[in-house]
Amino acid sequence: MVNETQHTCSASSSSKSDGGSSSGSESSKDSSRCSTPVLDADRHERLREKMRRRQDSGDKWFSLEFFPPRTANAAVNLISRFDRMGAGGPLFIDVTWHPAGDPGSDKETSSMIIANTAVNYCGLETILHMTCCNQTKDDITGHLQKAKRLGLKNIMALRGDPVGEEWEEEVDGFNYAVDLVKHIRNEFDDYFDICVAGYPKGHPEAESYEADLRHLKEKVFAGADFIITQLFFRSETFLKFMKDCQAIGITCPIIPGIFPIQGYHSLRQLVKLSKLEVPQEIKDVIEPIKDNDAAIRNYGVELAVSMCRELLDSGMVHGLHFYTLNREVATTEVLKRLGIWKEDPRRPLPWAVSAHPKRRVEDVRPIFWASRPKSYIYRTQEWDDFPNGRWGNSSSPAFGELKDYYLFYLKSKSPREELLKMWGEELTSEESVFEVFTCYITGEPNKNGHKVTCMPWNDDPLATETNLLKEQLEKVNRRGILTINSQPNINGKPSTDPIVGWGPSGGYVFQKAYLEFFTSSEIVTALLKVLKKYELRVNYHIVNVKGQNITNAPDLQPNAVTWGIFPGREIIQPTVVDPVSFLSWKDEAFALWIEQWAKLYEEESPSRMIIQYIHDNYYLVNLVDNDFPLENCLWQVVDDTFELLN
């Protein structure tokens, strides 16, 4: 007889004839009707659940701590660092709280806004630190409400440093981190995951190590979900601390804080702030090489790697938390050497997902913003519903306008001088613009010897996938088909394919060939004649800055251009060519000529007038080859167009 218990559920029947119990029948029906076929459990789990799942699966993880930068430019750099370090697959990042820096404000350098950017625009699970001393309950509640509104889900509850020399308890105020933990649980129930700090050597101000352990236990019992520790220099320190915690009944995850020594001065400063003692054996190595930054960093990496190995080998540690000091190299190297930096983490969807809780059902986007995902997120941030399974299903997907191209998280990583070197100090003709596009595609230096590593529509070098099309792209850009987005056709590659794969393993991914470009009205006229031959195969949208729109899309329906078939799932179609959003994209794509490029030059200058001319007269064209199993015909369409023109 069948006696499998795995996966067995005794479902009650709705038939009258079987006489089975029927309690719970309705609820089981409801629960199985999930609202979206989203593939990645990560998007639905809270941080503490992810942590638990990784621990259960034996899968080691890491996290990264950053502090808010002092200037807006540094914020731009930090965001691109988030993107790069996010590619290694941290379980979360955290952003420290700087009471002196107006941390809850809307300034681009505030803790709140940096954390907001990490969650919403970089798609990183993020913990926002918050300190409570010298603040009123209303202040704290206001910060927490704002954090919740911005989609932040995790708080690191800290006391913070006393302002004056002598710190005194305030009656009815927040005197300890435990007060903040209680306040969060009182006011926000279980909404936030709460992290608290542990001190492997005891807090410097605690009466004793034992007393500090008891404080920690209080924080956990008040509602904290896990603990991150202060840095330490020997693995024994942490392991002893962990055992001591367990001995007094602390059972939540305790994550060791790792500080790779990156320089003599930063070490001294940190040690001073944290009132820690550097062990003599480390001092002995460092003092003689204190002026050799590279040597110290190498030593710091070695030291961190060997300590982390000891921690992981102990079997008691599942995740490592890194104090990065906003630097990239040392931490990345430690992680790579430990083998827990995931060079190419599996993509749940072809585009980078946002970590805002309300976007967890988002599973389809227009292809147009493929290279500007942060702008797409910005312009859809007020949406209550995300197109769910099908693009057309959204209740009110009006796109917010993109008025400020200089929002720090949308800004180009490159300063004006660099852009001028790449895009030309002086433009002499439309052809000199073609040349810039061509150099971006080929990766060859321009005539002044500068590589073109970004374009107004694309702040990064060409994607690996686009590289597949490089040869053809070069040819057409040289002739004035100025490409800004493209993808090859794919007829059922495994979902684990390193270049085009996404989603869980065991599936197959597909694409229709796509090509999007600016071009002159002369070329468009020829193109339209050619397209008549391809009427049943190629869908097109052709629009100028005034909104004159030529298309053969049936009933203005969206066209799915990327989809995946997975075991036991519904079809996922994460990318569409949507005629309606194309008109919103059109505004942005044309505006980028002016905002990012023309404005580099003096008003009335010939260079600026050339860009303005293109902006005013060119058309934005997108083409989809619907016959994905056949060879991509879009290059033939372009060739035919040039032939017609000759």
Next chain:
Amino acid sequence: MVNETQHTCSASSSSKSDGGSSSGSESSKDSSRCSTPVLDADRHERLREKMRRRQDSGDKWFSLEFFPPRTANAAVNLISRFDRMGAGGPLFIDVTWHPAGDPGSDKETSSMIIANTAVNYCGLETILHMTCCNQTKDDITGHLQKAKRLGLKNIMALRGDPVGEEWEEEVDGFNYAVDLVKHIRNEFDDYFDICVAGYPKGHPEAESYEADLRHLKEKVFAGADFIITQLFFRSETFLKFMKDCQAIGITCPIIPGIFPIQGYHSLRQLVKLSKLEVPQEIKDVIEPIKDNDAAIRNYGVELAVSMCRELLDSGMVHGLHFYTLNREVATTEVLKRLGIWKEDPRRPLPWAVSAHPKRRVEDVRPIFWASRPKSYIYRTQEWDDFPNGRWGNSSSPAFGELKDYYLFYLKSKSPREELLKMWGEELTSEESVFEVFTCYITGEPNKNGHKVTCMPWNDDPLATETNLLKEQLEKVNRRGILTINSQPNINGKPSTDPIVGWGPSGGYVFQKAYLEFFTSSEIVTALLKVLKKYELRVNYHIVNVKGQNITNAPDLQPNAVTWGIFPGREIIQPTVVDPVSFLSWKDEAFALWIEQWAKLYEEESPSRMIIQYIHDNYYLVNLVDNDFPLENCLWQVVDDTFELLN
């Protein structure tokens, strides 16, 4: 410059910078977001629009008239005739109104219920006739409300025959069809499409031909959308009538009513009722052969074909309306000879769509009811929303119970005696049940020489598609894997493929291999061991009548098993294996053993006890091979299972 006007729309831009007009921008956005990616314009158009579109495209069409049968058994037969004649692609059918037969009642022989069945269960665009004389406004309004509730959208407004010898106008009553037209428009605005009758020779009671034309014009001007004519015997009669109508300003479509002579007596009766004169040249042919039914029918077909050709060749006629007298052969032959019977009309979706207006967004169904679509429609008739794009998206898709397996439109076409011949007058063992399944698959006669052309789960012979799997199906049924549903895997066949194709041309269709069967617990135990080897590839649901359910489906999500990729469209996934609906299907599938099979035998008889034993002890199993590009592994799974048992 670009001067294409075709497909050009001047879309206003939402950018402030272009200064273009912005009127209409919001509404154009709304209208382009259609709520469902349904493929077939037919499902969204009203009858008058379909008629207009067919006329514009030059595509000739036909329609079929039926009357409500007298007995419940005849109703069952008529419904299967609807299915067969529906396959030829009529633009609509119409059902006459029999005042004497309680036409608005819930009886299975009422006009209302026959029309309801045609629309909802056979998916046919349907016109319900309605006569008004001798009826109160409230009666009529009640009938119309009921028709609307049932999803009927078209009414043929008639006066009806007076009851007594001498007919008198009633004050404030319905005296003419025009009164009914006005009443429908007053009470139901533009909801219904309205058809009225035209008399090519003038109405027999009209003062004159001209007076009758004026009455017709009144009916059209009161709100009728098109005209169907009384039968006639010469094409000139109709063409003259049509010109006369146009001459007095009647511009709506006028559809000639064609009556293929099918027998001497039916002709005489019809002529008497309609007070028409049979032309002498026809009488001359018919009288000598009046006792030779076949000869008369052949003559009738010839006559109808040549008259229809004359009508179509005139260029004034786009559609032909056939008075079928509920018979199939003559009309079908005329249509085939005219070349307007569409042997294999393109399927908009893999399953037969219902014509109820609220089901026009329905685009996904569980695979389980593939052979019992009427039962699925019945059990989901109370749904307000249909799963839209994704199965899991429906708001409240509880399945209505199927209590009455004898509803006339769900009933087997075969009477009890025939079923006994097919399924065995006497069963001696489980193996004799296996034998019945095997004969159904092979098409070979059973040991008593009777072919098994239907099963409780499938009222029709094996589908062409299933025939592809015949050899393997035979082998496994012989050994007690009693298959009730299956489909082969398909990796991108053209949507025009005659066997597995569906949807518009230019697309590609895909399927995952599917197999569903009843089998013993012994086989299930072995199967589960084998399935461990296929864990990542094969999804399974295994359930017994008590609802014990074994599955490896992730999170009970639906698994798409049929999907299509089309030019300029979103992905369509019309068939899913849905774990929740499987439990509703399970009740029905198990009940069919008892309701359709066991109950053929005496209570306590050995035959009945064998079926009862299977019902109580067997499992219902479904298997999906997710790896659709590879060779179907489900046969290997079954072979491995048998090997393990040996």
